Amino acid sequence: MSARSELLKRLREDVHRPLSKEGIFQKFEIAKEQQQMFSDLLDDLIKSGHIFKNSQGLYGVPEKFNLIGGRVEKIASGNAFLIPDNPEKDDIYISSANMNGAMHNDKVFVRPIRSDRGKSQAGEVAEIIERVNKEVVGNLEKYKNYGFLIPDNKRICNDIFIPPEALNQAQNGQKVVAKITRWPEKNRNPEGEIIEILGNKDDAGVDIEAIIRQLDLPGEFPDKVLKQIENIPDQVNEKTVKKDDGRVDLRDLKLVTIDGPDAKDFDDAVSIEKQGSDVYRLGVHIADVSHYVTDNSPLDNEAYSRATSIYLVDRVIPMLPEKLSNGICSLNPQVDRLTMTVFIDYRFHGKNGIEIIDHDITKSVINSNHRMTYGEVQDILDNKEQAKKEEYSDFIEELEMMNELRRRLRKNRFAEGSMDFNFPEVKVELDEDGHPINLKKRSHGEAEQLIEEFMIAANRIVAAEMSWREMPFIYRVHEEPDLDRMQQFNEFIHNFGYRLKGVKNGVHPRALQEILEAVRGTKEEKIIETVMLRSLKKAVYSEKNVGHFSLGITHYSHFTSPIRRYPDLTAHRIIKETITEGYLSQKRQDELDIELPKIADHCSLQERRAMDAERDSVDLKKIEFMEDKIGEEFDGIISGITGFGMFIELENTVEGLVHIKNLRDDYYHYDEEKYHLIGERTKKIYRIGDEVRIKVTKVNRDKRELDFELIEKID
Structure with missing residues (x-):
């Protein structure tokens, strides 16, 4: 057990009152030459929130306080x-x-x-313990000689007071960045100083630049990172392949990358081989990023700081420089690439049966045959595109085997309890000036499912292998939902005639999946899916393997996207060390026991911030897309009902509000139990899922608000 784990264990089990630092040294008989190391460890555990230090300078685990x-x-x-x-x-x-x-x-x-x-x-x-929002982006509302910054991030609910001496020539209506100089207190707003003026809030490009600054991520990589990557080759060196012990040569194996048409960084390639009459070997080949991004180098430190690539509507903020992400690490066709490979042997039985009979994780070198898009694969599977079938004639049989494997994996996964949400994704198409010209729903057909299932399969194998070996590892976990939230959700869906099984004793994900299947295609589908999702906890990274509830999986990790996610890169390093030596030294395990909680917490935070930014950029462009449509009429469905009105979702996924005060044919009242509006005189009822026709009346990009007027209910 590591010094960190041992210290926490003994503080929990053997110490029954808060201790000073000297008291801890004495209690645990820490030798004088080790006291500085333990002092640093205590400081680190305080910063990470694992130990609490009270106002008297006494230490203890938080639960004791x-x-x-x-x-x-x-x-x-x-x-x-x-x-x-x-x-x-x-x-x-x-x-x-x-x-x-x-x-x-x-x-x-x-x-x-x-x-x-x-x-x-x-x-x-x-x-x-730790302040995160040290700089805030927003619009400046200037008064006589002071101002308030209205944050773009609506979760920062406090406006920031800007005193006269801190305005630094910023003008009313400008998009600015403020540094917090005084943190908020009870009944007191935070104070700040303007440190950068991004431009007038309506200027082209300022809106997305504001989102980038809100993340506090630099657009360019530091000079020391750029200097380091000068020494990284553009091609795989044959000498490197031969010198690397245990790296398997798979360059003769037929494999393919399948991704979206706009993708440039290819993390994964897949292969399939028939091993016998009923045995198939799936190969999932993932870019060996850790070969080039060495631990604790400038490149690694920058990747850790970013933690994830961020996909905004008009640009990508990558975790790694383009030389790696689109170059030597990207599994481009017809070139050699270093990879980490997971082989999984499946036996088919019956019409839908499937079981894993063996697996292997190894370092490898590959040469991808083809780069295919989801659309091309789907056309081939649908037997629509003869020209594409001829172009990829050497891989048609493999695609058909992959599709059968996909079908069985998916059927088996949902039978075990995986949950399948059906929220549509939208691609915002922009013109040359960054203005939205189209909102296009993304498909999620068999081609997308094929890669999704194979990546889930590889992530499961890797996590199970490391858990079985009892090595320190970073997992992707999703904890079981709170029982009271499930009971509240059950009360909610009862209004629509549904009932959740087993809610009194802890809900199985299969019970929730049955609800999702039951509502598929109904008027209430979106609202029930939305409320269900809000009733669940968020998936995070953790050094503790507590399983993944929504996938219905006991062992799960993120291993398949090391170009764009730091936890995957961390997983690769640990796996490579383990499979090379067969074990990790106690010293290395001690190091990981200290490092992994920090990495997990940091990457979970950065992931949330990236998701907020990605969602904000899409929502912003959706609102902008509607700015020139004031007065136009659209059909939509009621997606939500509250005491102040109805939310209407249009076919293009844009959502706006019909305020209750603008329902002029009657006085309407909100029935909380049945989640509908009912007219006082006419008894007319508006329910979630009802089809309506609306007119766009108001668009406010600053507040991200879209107002509709109800024209008629479509019966």
């Missing part, structure tokens, strides 16, 4: 939830009155308090 560590996730109302560091703990509700100056994504300790939310656990922020 009745504290729970985690990150704050604000919601639109100004209230928040604590997402605990320990994925086995339930989320904790924090009212706005109990935030005590904490902001969205801050790392904090929360003290549980008595809840007025039924069975939901509530808490108040007791201490802020």
Whole structure:
């Protein structure tokens, strides 16, 4: 056991009162020459939230002080939830009155308090461990000699006061960046200083630039990173392949990359071989990024800082420089590439049966035969495109075998309890000036499912292998939902005539999947899927393997995208070390015990910020797309109902509000139990899923608001 794990274990089990640093040294008989190392370890554990130090300078594990560590996730109302560091703990509700100056994504300790939310656990922020929002982007509203910055990130609910001396010539209506100079307190806004003027808020490109700055990520890579990559070759060196012990030569194996038409960084290639009458070997070949991104190098440190590539509507902010992401690490066709390969042998039986009979994880070198798009593969599977079948004639048989494997894997996975949400993805098409000209729904057909199933399969094998070996590892986990949230969800769907099985004793994901299957194609499908998703916890990275609830999987990791996700790169390093030597030394295990919780927490935070930015960029362009459509009429469906009106979703996925005050034919009242609006005189009812015709009346890009007027209900 590592020094870190041993210290935490003994503080939990053997120490019954807070201790000073000297008291810990004495209690655990720490030799004088080791005290500096343990002092550094204590400081590190305080920063990570695993140890609490009180105002008297005494140390202890948080639970002994009745504290729970985690990150704050604000919601639109100004209230928040604590997402605990320990994925086995339930989320904790924090009212706005109990935030005590904490902001969205801050790392904090929360003290549980008595809840007025039924069975939901509530808490108040007791201490802020780490501030995240050191710089904030937004619009400046300037008054006589002072101003307020209105944050673009609506989860930062506090406007930021800018005193006269901190305006730095910024003008009213400009998009600016402010550095926080005084953190918020109870009943007091944060204060800031303008450090950069991005431009007028309506200038072309300023909106997306603001989202980038909100992430606090540089657009360019530092000079020391660019200098390091000068020494990375553009081609795979044959001498390197031969010198690398244990690297298997798979250059004669037929394989292919399948991705979207716009993709440039190809993480994965796939292969399939028939081993006998009923045995098939799937090969999932992932770019060996760790061969080029060495641990603790400038390139590695920058990749860790970014943690993920970010896909905005008009650009990609990559985790790795283009020389790697689109070059030597990208599995382009007809060139040699270093990879990590997962082979999985499946036996088919019966019409739908499938079982794993063997697997292998190895370093490899490949040469991809083809780069295919999802559309091309789908056309071939549908037998639509004869020209494409001729172009890829050497791989048609493999594609048909892959599709049969996909079908069985998918059927088996959902039978075991995996959940299948059906939220449409939208691609925003832009003109040369960055203005939206079209909103196009992305398909998720058999071709997309094929790669999805194969990546899930590889991620499962890798996680199970490392768990079986009992090696430190980074997992992708999704904890079981809170029981009270499931009970609330069950009460909600009861209004639509559905019932959730087993809700009293803990819900199995299969029960939720049955609800998803039952609502597919119905009027209430979207709202039930949305409420279900909000009732679940968020998937995160963790050094603890607690399983993945929504996939119905006990072992899961992220291994298949090391070009764009740092946890995958970390997983590759650990796997390579393990399979090369057969084990990890105790020293290396101790190092990982310290490193992995930090990596997991940092990457989970960066992932949330990236997802917020990606969603913001799409939502922003959706609103902009509707700016010239004021007065136009569209058909849509009621996607949500509240006490203040109805949300209407159009066919292009844009959503707007019909305010209740603008329903002029009657006075309408909101029935909370049945989730519908009912007219006082006419008894006319508006329900989720009803088809309506609307007119666009107002578009406000700053507030991300879209207002509709109801024309008629379509019967």
